[in-house]
Amino acid sequence: MTPITRRQLIATGLTATAGAAGLAAAAHFARRYGLIPPDHGGLYGPGETLTYAAQRLLASHAPAREFPRSMISKAPFANEVAPPSDAFKRHQATGFSDWRLIVDGMVANPASLSLSDLRSLPFRSQITEVACEEGWSYIAEWIGTPLSEVLSAVGVLPHARYIVYRSIQTDWWDSLDMADALHPYTYLTWGMNDGDLPVGFGGPLRMRVPRQLGYKSIKYITNLTATDNIKAFGKGLGSASPEGGYAWYAGI
Amino acid sequence: MFGHPSIPLSSCYAPFVAATASPPKLRTPRHAAIVRVTHWITVLCFFALLITGGEIVISHPRFYWGEVGNVMTRPLFTIPIPSSRDTVPTGYHYVMPDQNGWSRALHFEAAWVVMIAGLAYALYGLFTGHFRRNLLPEKGDRSWSSFRRVFAKSFHRAPPGEPGAHAYNVLQRTAYIAVIFVLFPLVIWTGLAMSPAFTAAAPWSVILLGGRQTARTLHFFISWLLLLFVIVHVTMIVLAGFKIRMRAMITGRVVEPPPARRKTDRR
Numbered sequence: 001m002t003p004i005t006r007r008q009l010i011a012t013g014l015t016a017t018a019g020a021a022g023l024a025a026a027a028h029f030a031r032r033y034g035l036i037p038p039d040h041g042g043l044y045g046p047g048e049t050l051t052y053a054a055q056r057l058l059a060s061h062a063p064a065r066e067f068p069r070s071m072i073s074k075a076p077f078a079n080e081v082a083p084p085s086d087a088f089k090r091h092q093a094t095g096f097s098d099w100r101l102i103v104d105g106m107v108a109n110p111a112s113l114s115l116s117d118l119r120s121l122p123f124r125s126q127i128t129e130v131a132c133e134e135g136w137s138y139i140a141e142w143i144g145t146p147l148s149e150v151l152s153a154v155g156v157l158p159h160a161r162y163i164v165y166r167s168i169q170t171d172w173w174d175s176l177d178m179a180d181a182l183h184p185y186t187y188l189t190w191g192m193n194d195g196d197l198p199v200g201f202g203g204p205l206r207m208r209v210p211r212q213l214g215y216k217s218i219k220y221i222t223n224l225t226a227t228d229n230i231k232a233f234g235k236g237l238g239s240a241s242p243e244g245g246y247a248w249y250a251g252i
Numbered sequence: 253m254f255g256h257p258s259i260p261l262s263s264c265y266a267p268f269v270a271a272t273a274s275p276p277k278l279r280t281p282r283h284a285a286i287v288r289v290t291h292w293i294t295v296l297c298f299f300a301l302l303i304t305g306g307e308i309v310i311s312h313p314r315f316y317w318g319e320v321g322n323v324m325t326r327p328l329f330t331i332p333i334p335s336s337r338d339t340v341p342t343g344y345h346y347v348m349p350d351q352n353g354w355s356r357a358l359h360f361e362a363a364w365v366v367m368i369a370g371l372a373y374a375l376y377g378l379f380t381g382h383f384r385r386n387l388l389p390e391k392g393d394r395s396w397s398s399f400r401r402v403f404a405k406s407f408h409r410a411p412p413g414e415p416g417a418h419a420y421n422v423l424q425r426t427a428y429i430a431v432i433f434v435l436f437p438l439v440i441w442t443g444l445a446m447s448p449a450f451t452a453a454a455p456w457s458v459i460l461l462g463g464r465q466t467a468r469t470l471h472f473f474i475s476w477l478l479l480l481f482v483i484v485h486v487t488m489i490v491l492a493g494f495k496i497r498m499r500a501m502i503t504g505r506v507v508e509p510p511p512a513r514r515k516t517d518r519r
Binding site: 051065137139246251252 | 311320321322323324337340352353354356357361363446447449453458468
């Protein structure tokens with residue numbers, strides 16, 4: 001081993017100082033620009049944070065990939081995970097005429113919207129792919145009201161940072177940051193392939209987030225809550241997914 | 253070293269090998285610190301990625317070609333194992349334990365770590381001439397006959413201390429170059445081509461490959477090629493002297509045994 005020279009010692013010291021200062025500056029920058037996900041703690045927190053921050057910097061405004069009509073999957077896979085609850089069956093029996101979307105939290109005008117209220121807002125369609133974290137995928141046309149239309153209709157307050165959304169299946173809830181909530185491809189979807197959204201695919205109302213994996217596109221949506229304090233929901237990790245070991249941010 | 257004048261010192265790993273051989277200097281620098289550190293980080297990450305990647309495959313052990321694929325479409329091939337999801341028709345009446353949550357988290361964290369290590373190594377390799385000097389096949393060796401010569405020689409095991417301890421032959425160089433500059437970039441590319449957010453920002457990344465499911469299938473095959481490389485790599489190290497090579501990659505030093513005398517010329 002060669003002895004450490006004074007020059008090496010100074011260089012190492014400077015590098016370490018610069019590194020520490022760089023990390024502190026990066027953390028400050030990341031907090032300031034919303035690059036830290038709610039589930040940033042724990043062993044896998046650094047990886048989640050790097051992925052979220054990198055994709056936010058790179059792809060915040062990128063449109064989702066769209067496909068020609070000819071690529072719509074002939075036999076899409078519904079992936080029905082849980083049998084519908086009794087409450088859901090009652091709605092199903094009445095053709096979802098009593099289905100309500102409750103919008104509350106940091107909004108100027110909290111609202112309880114029926115499906116026809118939602119359909120009376122400007123709606124759009126997209127032909128995008130559902131990609132499941134398991135590896136499979138399919139393409140469909142999705143018709144719905146952009147979440148941004150609903151949020152502007154109720155007057156979301158400027159300091160809201162997350163939109164929490166909940167399903168009639170109470171163990172399914174999730175949240176989006178404002179970049180994804182206001183993204184033009186994020187829909188409250190009620191139609192699929194020129195028809196009503198089938199129950200198996202999340203009808204009558206499904207959140208559709210095509211720039212994230214399928215598990216972010218939760219079925220049977222009943223509640224939206226705008227908040228600036230995601231810690232107040234569940235275990236404070238942003239959604240039910242991290243409580244089950246999955247990432248809150250599913251852009252990869 | 254040790255009376256092998258045919259091996260120029262410049263082909264040694266370290267640029268400052270002692271030129272004097274009397275008394276024989278037993279320790280010669282072999283691998284630079286950054287090569288050793290990034291090597292072992294890569295080893296750890298590779299196995300983390302391999303195991304977690306396998307776990308993720310178990311949740312859908314079917315592979316497709318093109319953009320889409322699911323249990324309603326015909327697979328390119330399936331792996332005959334039970335799945336960790338009961339929605340996959342595997343033919344087995346058994347559902348494996350679901351390990352996807354932590355597997356995905358560790359897969360991406362390890363991918364970040366190995367990408368950062370790889371970037372540090374690549375910058376080092378480019379700016380110090382490490383790639384040019386140690387990995388690019390030497391000018392005189394860029395021919396099929398050199399390949400054949402090395403192949404032929406490889407079947408006669410050389411004892412440690414042979415010239416091979418100091419410089420890589422053309423076959424080794426080609427293998428390392430292929431892994432570093434072809435397989436690693438391809439495995440990263442095919443991995444990113446499965447990310448819905450990344451492909452939203454860079455649609456060409458998946459279009460060039462021919463679709464999301466093609467990317468997934470290629471990712472799977474490239475992982476097997478990388479595993480094949482690891483198996484051959486470790487086998488060669490065992491054949492060439494496990495202790496001496498491990499010491500070289502851990503401490504950076506090669507401790508030379510006394511020059512081995514061949515009892516018989518096996519040729």
